[in-house]
Amino acid sequence: MLDDQFSDRLLVWFSQHGRHDLPWQLERTPYRVWVSEIMLQQTQVTTVIPYFNRFIESFPDVATLAKAKRDEVLHHWTGLGYYARARNMHKAAGIIVDQYKGQLPFTVEGLMSLPGIGRSTAGAILSLACEQRKAILDGNVKRVLSRYYGVEGWPGRKDVESTLWSYAEQHTPHKCSSDYTQAIMDLGATLCTRRNPDCEHCPLNDDCFAFKTARQHDFPGSKPKVKLPHRETIFAIIENSRGEILLEQRPPAGIWGGLWCFPEFSGEQSVESSLAQQYGYTIENKIEYKSVKHTFSHFQLLIKPVHIRLKGQTNKLNDAKLSIWLKPDGDRKLGFPAPVVSILEDLNNSKRTVLNES
Numbered sequence: 001m002l003d004d005q006f007s008d009r010l011l012v013w014f015s016q017h018g019r020h021d022l023p024w025q026l027e028r029t030p031y032r033v034w035v036s037e038i039m040l041q042q043t044q045v046t047t048v049i050p051y052f053n054r055f056i057e058s059f060p061d062v063a064t065l066a067k068a069k070r071d072e073v074l075h076h077w078t079g080l081g082y083y084a085r086a087r088n089m090h091k092a093a094g095i096i097v098d099q100y101k102g103q104l105p106f107t108v109e110g111l112m113s114l115p116g117i118g119r120s121t122a123g124a125i126l127s128l129a130c131e132q133r134k135a136i137l138d139g140n141v142k143r144v145l146s147r148y149y150g151v152e153g154w155p156g157r158k159d160v161e162s163t164l165w166s167y168a169e170q171h172t173p174h175k176c177s178s179d180y181t182q183a184i185m186d187l188g189a190t191l192c193t194r195r196n197p198d199c200e201h202c203p204l205n206d207d208c209f210a211f212k213t214a215r216q217h218d219f220p221g222s223k224p225k226v227k228l229p230h231r232e233t234i235f236a237i238i239e240n241s242r243g244e245i246l247l248e249q250r251p252p253a254g255i256w257g258g259l260w261c262f263p264e265f266s267g268e269q270s271v272e273s274s275l276a277q278q279y280g281y282t283i284e285n286k287i288e289y290k291s292v293k294h295t296f297s298h299f300q301l302l303i304k305p306v307h308i309r310l311k312g313q314t315n316k317l318n319d320a321k322l323s324i325w326l327k328p329d330g331d332r333k334l335g336f337p338a339p340v341v342s343i344l345e346d347l348n349n350s351k352r353t354v355l356n357e358s
């Protein structure tokens with residue numbers, strides 16, 4: 001199909017069936033598109049909408065985001081996962097204020113020089129908010145193009161990605177490029193879905209390789225399977241005599257960087273002796289809860305939660321760490337990893353399964 005036929009068909013389909021009322025489409029500024037694009041990486045639209053609305057209400061522009069405390073930003077991200085996205089946005093907002101007078105740069109190169117913005121996100125910001133003719137290649141677009149052209153191989157491979165980029169560039173029209181960008185993303189999200197593509201209603205079905213050969217599920221190629229390494233950790237849910245729980249802030253970089261977590265122990269030493277050594281605590285009783293599995297992109301973590309009630313009045317903290325005592329039902333304007341949120345909620349509702357009590 002000629003390039004303009006490809007884009008024309010998508011644009012006609014978009015005018016009738018595309019999404020036109022997503023919150024970030026209503027008032028399209030580079031900042032709002034940036035926030036939505038970062039949230040939409042790895043996360044579905046329906047999940048993103050309430051997070052986006054809360055985020056924009058608290059941080060309506062770059063300057064407010066740059067001035068905010070990192071804890072506040074991470075708090076707004078709690079539950080979305082991939083927290084590096086929030087840390088990078090916060091860092092990038094500071095750079096935009098300091099070096100770009102509070103305006104997002106208007107070039108792909110300028111945007112890509114900011115933390116957390118790749119080529120596709122830069123293209124989306126410039127296309128959707130600034131009407132520039134820029135291609136994008138997010139997960140939805142990769143799926144549509146790899147099926148349409150029958151591009152074999154996992155799109156994470158450099159050669160496959162560069163083939164897809166050249167198709168993406170080639171099809172982006174000179175006119176209505178912002179609508180086209182939204183159209184191809186919408187087609188991937190609503191018709192050309194991963195599990196159940198609705199090819200009968202697709203405007204590209206006349207020429208789609210995957211449809212014509214009934215190979216929709218072969219594209220895009222899967223990531224080569226590697227067995228994720230397995231790690232274990234103990235979360236010590238330490239409770240003082242006032243019913244408060246001890247939380248410590250993790251170092252700024254690395255897994256769950258900057259988020260608040262229960263003190264962690266490796267299990268090589270007993271939790272009791274580690275607590276006595278590091279904090280000087282004496283334990284009144286100890287409850288072991290059922291383990292929780294959490295999967296990161298590069299390893300699986302088995303979390304063993306142990307609830308420790310301390311003897312006597314103690315508020316002593318580990319001086320080497322930033323720590324707080326917090327009621328499980330308290331107003332928590334901080335960022336927490338998902339397993340910590342779920343454990344705190346269960347403690348609040350006394351729902352966690354007890355394995356052992358001593």
Ligand code: SF4
Pocket residue numbers: 144147148191192193197198199200202203204205208209210211216
């Ligand atoms: S015809 Fe089917 S597989 Fe091809 S682009 Fe359309 S929805 Fe996707």
